[in-house]
Amino acid sequence: MHNLKDIDVSIPKKKLTVITGLSGSGKSSLAFDTLYAEGQRRYVESLSSYARQFLGRLDKPDVDSIHGLSPAIAIEQRSSSGGPRSTVGTRTEIHDYLRMMYARIGKTFSPISGEIVKCDRTSDVVxxxxxxxxxxxxxxxxxxxxxxGLSREKHLELLRQQGFSRILLDNDSFCN
Known part of the structure; x- marks a missing residue:
């Protein structure tokens, strides 16, 4: 943890946090040796003495203080025998959970207007x-x-018979 001297970080709760930086800048030291290690140590301390006897003793990281640490998961980088389409999500089996999370709580924004895209009911559109x-x-x-098996002309005629009054075809409008 030699690259983590005199730093003060504030990580928001209930957010997906990614730690990035140059090689050797202390990313792994912060993520694994400090935050994850302290999270695991606190978790083990919260277990009963009976449960703790089966787990090894975890040392406290060399830090002045850590406040409000939430439970953490850590995914270490290592060589794997996964296929070429393997991702962190598929290798850790959290892909489906992340997909559901983004679908349920995520917000889609229009790339044109920048406004939130929402799903309208038919009655709202009417x-x-x-x-x-x-x-x-x-x-x-x-x-x-x-x-x-139908020519374009026959297909247009069939649509007219079905009650369509206008048909837009190749940016040309055909009327009854």
């Missing part, structure tokens, strides 16, 4: 359209795939 100015004209479009 209400938004109804609230628009009556003079405003617009088209609702949706992709369709061509029927196999």
């Amino acid at each position: 209400s938004s359209i109804i609230d628009k100015d009556d003079a405003l004209r617009f088209m609702i479009v949706a992709p369709i795939s061509e029927k196999e």
Whole structure:
């Protein structure tokens, strides 16, 4: 831990924290030898004396103080026999949990507007359209795939028969 002298760090709780830096800058010393070691030591201390007898004694890291340390997990870098598509997530079997976490609590932002993308119910979309100015004209479009074995003309005719009043094809609008 020779590269960790006279430092003071504050790591936010309930956040995914990544420690980066140049080779030899003390990343591993901070992550494994200090934070993870102290987290493990405190965890073992919280166990009953019966449970502690089966675990080895863990030394306290050489630090002045660590406050509010949350439970920690550490993933050490080592050579593995994983395949070329293996990741930290798949090797540690946390990939599915991370995917669920990001899907449930993550926020998607539009790369164009920068606003949060939200899922609208059909009724919300209908209400938004109804609230628009009556003079405003617009088209609702949706992709369709061509029927196999039908020419483009026959497919357009079939869509007209199904009640479609306008069809947008290759940026050209066809009306009934």
